[in-house]
Amino acid sequence: MVNRSLMLSLLVLYVICIQGGFLDDPGCSCVDLKEKLVHVQNIQNIKIVPASSFCEDTEIIVRQKNGIRYCLNPQKQKIWRSLQNLTKSKNLSAMRTP
Numbered sequence: 233m234v235n236r237s238l239m240l241s242l243l244v245l246y247v248i249c250i251q252g253g254f255l256d257d258p259g260c261s262c263v264d265l266k267e268k269l270v271h272v273q274n275i276q277n278i279k280i281v282p283a284s285s286f287c288e289d290t291e292i293i294v295r296q297k298n299g300i301r302y303c304l305n306p307q308k309q310k311i312w313r314s315l316q317n318l319t320k321s322k323n324l325s326a327m328r329t330p
Contacts, residue, residue: 260287262303269304269314271296278315 261281269275274296281291292304292311304311 260289260291261293262289262291265303265305267305267308268310269294269318270302272318274298275318278319 276295276297279291279293279295281287281293283290290306292306292315293301294304295301304315306312
């Protein structure tokens with residue numbers, strides 16, 4: 233009986249954690265931010281992730297053709313100007329996730 237009660241308690245706790253997003257919380261993807269675009273010719277795509285309940289910061293994630301990812305500092309106007317110029321000149325897709 234004690235075993236059954238313990239298992240039921242653990243199951244309820246697990247469900248509560250999943251519903252609250254505690255076990256499946258992706259958090260922020262960007263920890264280290266760069267101040268400028270690096271290796272512009274090797275960029276595959278740029279993903280802009282707006283602030284959400286999981287991460288309070290807007291994130292700009294750059295993926296290069298070789299699979300390397302890095303994040304840009306969204307607080308810098310220079311970054312936004314560079315992104316606008318790049319998407320116009322290179323026909324590069326900047327994806328915004330909802």
